[in-house]
Amino acid sequence: MDYRIIGNKAALFIYILAVSYFLTEQADARYLLASLIYLSLNIAVPIFKHPKRKRVAGVLAAASAIFCAWQLDPLFLLLLPPNLCELVWLAGAKTRYAGLLMVVPLFVAPKELDPAYVLAALLSFLLFAHGRAALERIAMLEEINEKTRDDLERLTRSLNENTDYMRRSAYTIKLEERNRLSQQIHDDIGHAMAGALIQMEASRMLLLSNPDKAAELLGNAIHISKDGLERIRLTLKDTKPSSEELGINRLRLMTDELSANHGIQGTLFHQGDIDTITPLQWKIMRENATEAITNSLKYGKATSIHIEVHVLNKFVKCVVSDNGVGSGKIVKGLGIVGMEERAASIGGTVIADGNKGFSVTTLLPKAAPALTDDSP
Template identity: 35%
Template sequence: MEMWVIATKLIIVLYIIIKYIYIEAATYPAEFVAFILLYICINMAYYLADRKNIKKLMLLISIGLLLFSYNHVSYFFVFLVPVNIYEIFSGLITDLFSLIISLSIMMFIKSELIPEYIVILLMSYLISYLAKRSYEKLESLKRKNEELRWKIQDLYIRIDKNEEYERQLKYTTQLEERNRLSQRIHDDIGHTISGSLMQLEASKLLMDRNKDDAKRMIQSTIDTLRNGLESIRIALREIKPPLEQMGLNRLKLVLDDFALKTHISANLKYTGIIDKITYSQWNIIMENVKELLTNAMKYSKATKVSLTIDVLNKFIKVEMKDNGVGTDVVRKGLGLKGIEERCESVGGKVIIDGSNGFSVIFLLPLEGC
């Protein structure tokens, strides 16, 4: 705001100098220059001062100097009075009151100066008013920006806490699962092996004295170990997640992470018997999807990406499509060539289309078909 007021004063001072040169150049030129310089010095002191009392004092001195100059040097100095009055009462009373005070000064100046005085007065107050409103709006925006900054910081803190909670929850879940497995191994496998060892030790002692009892104990031990082995297999089948569940979850995690980082919507659809997809095929799908997501982020300018997996009778159809700009001429870089090489290594094919967004379809043959 001060810059606008300073600019207004400078314009009025230049106007006074020009008017003085053309009308009163022969009258007190030295005093005129001295009072101009003194006025500038007083105003510089006003803008450099820190304490409000000193600043108000500088303004009062400035107005007094202007009134004195009006009576003894040049009538034109009165044109600077409204700006100083506005500065004195700014923040203390309404702008309308300071405008009334400035208008009341017209009763004490020469009539031929009144039209110019009114024009300069209105111009000064209009500029000051606009500057004040702009300053208030800027301060309001700064406050809002500061509030938003604190909210964003608070949001980041909450996100960090949530991530820490998720990591802790994941770690606790792992500990609980390890504890459950440890307890199950101890209860099932440990007891089975311990009992079998005791039976074998007893069979060793009976081997020379009673071979029939020893054979029965050995057979019992074999049955116990066979049952224990079957229990181990059942436990492993219960613990190990289905292959299709692992593959789909990995894909969902990749797509969710991509959407979170790029703000591009990403969704997954699948049909057919997903458990027909083998581990090596899941790896190929995963690597290809990662490469295509990277390309979509760099080049497509898309807002949406969709991944569709269809398990058909003889092959797996995987399509990655976005709604981006596409391309008329597809240039195969290292990424697309890598996708083709991975698919061809298992007898698959790749179809690329850039006419409507960017679409890549790769077909992988089902094993055993």
């Protein structure tokens, strides 16, 4: 606002000097003195930092314009509108009060000066109103920005708290699962093994004196041991996740790590019956996806990486694509060769494409043998 008012005063001041001094060729020293006083008072307004001093300097500047108009030249009344606008702004009053104050000098100004005064007052009022509206918009935007910053800080704190809560919850779930397994092993398997051990100890004591009873107890011990082993097998079967659940969640973990650790958008999409994918196929797709993501991070300059798993009639397809720079000519390094060797070990193939980013497609036949000694 200061710059608008200063520019408005400067323009009107130059106009008054041009009309009253240069055009009329008056060399009265009073004009120079009055001009210097008016300039000094108006320069003091933006220099002073204290609001009360600003208002006092503004009142004196307006009074000097009135005094110069009364004693020297009525043209100095044209300087009054920007000073009145400045006083209204410094007082914090509403904009319309500036327009009302500008009407008062019309009653004392010479009639021949009315058109010039009305034009100066109108331009000053419009400039003041526009500047004040701009300041109000800036203040509103700053308030919105401050509120947005507070909301962002609050959401960040909430996110951190939720992250800590999720971490503690995951750890608590693991502890509860370990406690459940240990309790189940103690209650079911431990009791069964203890009973079998008691039966075997009793059969050893009766082995010479009562062979038939010893054989019966030994048979009971064998039956109890078999039952315990079956319970161990069922417990492990219920605890171990299925291969498809473990495989797709490992790929999902890879995409989540892209966003968390590298600031890259990672997405995962799957279509078809993923239950038919064998552990060996999951293993190959995961290792190829890891290699493709590593290459994208190193050379691709990508901002997003997308993984797709499709179960087709005769093939299982895994596509890892990014939106990076791509490559017009594919040079097969150790990474792509390694992916091809892994896929070829079960009759599959790998297709690399450098158009529109970079993508690596792994095609594996559905008749691939299952892996029995390694998990996906």
